[in-house]
């Protein structure tokens with residue numbers, strides 16, 4: 303029955319294109335043989351089904367960084383590089399006790415910020431970026447976070463991943479957040495083919511994921527990546543809601 307679901311999802315495109323070639327992606331999970339990757343139409347169909355199932359599985363998935371103001375999410379997302387969200391959520395409480403608003407953080411010396419944020423790792427560079435970012439917010443945006451992707455990218459320490467997160471979570475705009483879970487899972491599923499560079503994955507997903515679903519979809523990938531499609535061990539394909547439609551690219555045949 304499950305195999306039939308997968309065939310149904312993929313078959314429309316084959317019929318449309320008059321192509322009888324099996325299209326399960328580069329599927330090391332099915333014996334290690336490299337098979338032709340899916341067509342863009344097939345990937346779009348697969349993406350819609352993945353979005354639908356993950357929505358059912360994680361209906362309330364949201365950002366796992368705590369924040370109650372846009373500038374705080376900017377701070378947290380910078381601290382989250384190579385650090386767990388749980389630790390960031392603890393550290394920022396201490397940071398905001400001492401520096402409760404943009405003005406206070408902008409006025410702080412980077413060394414004062416570093417002293418508090420160093421448990422997150424990379425303390426010096428993170429403190430320098432947070433300081434520069436808050437100063438720019440104060441001087442150029444009146445202490446507010448701009449709701450413009452390119453403006454966000456100009457803030458110190460803010461890359462495409464962070465800018466997308468802000469656009470999606472704070473401003474409710476279309477966003478694709480390509481973190482490590484997103485990159486790993488979309489490769490395994492066959493939505494992208496051996497693409498590891500975050501910007502390339504982002505651009506590929508823009509073509510596949512409905513814009514209004516992008517932000518929540520990426521949050522759900524984080525949940526799924528932590529709970530089921532894990533990085534360090536074999537993923538738990540045997541209890542995955544996507545097992546019958548996933549290409550399992552790069553997954554050992556013994557997994558699941």
Ligand code: SF4
Nearest residue numbers: 531537539542545548
């Ligand atoms: S756990 Fe297995 S079936 Fe599920 S998304 Fe990951 S590789 Fe695919």
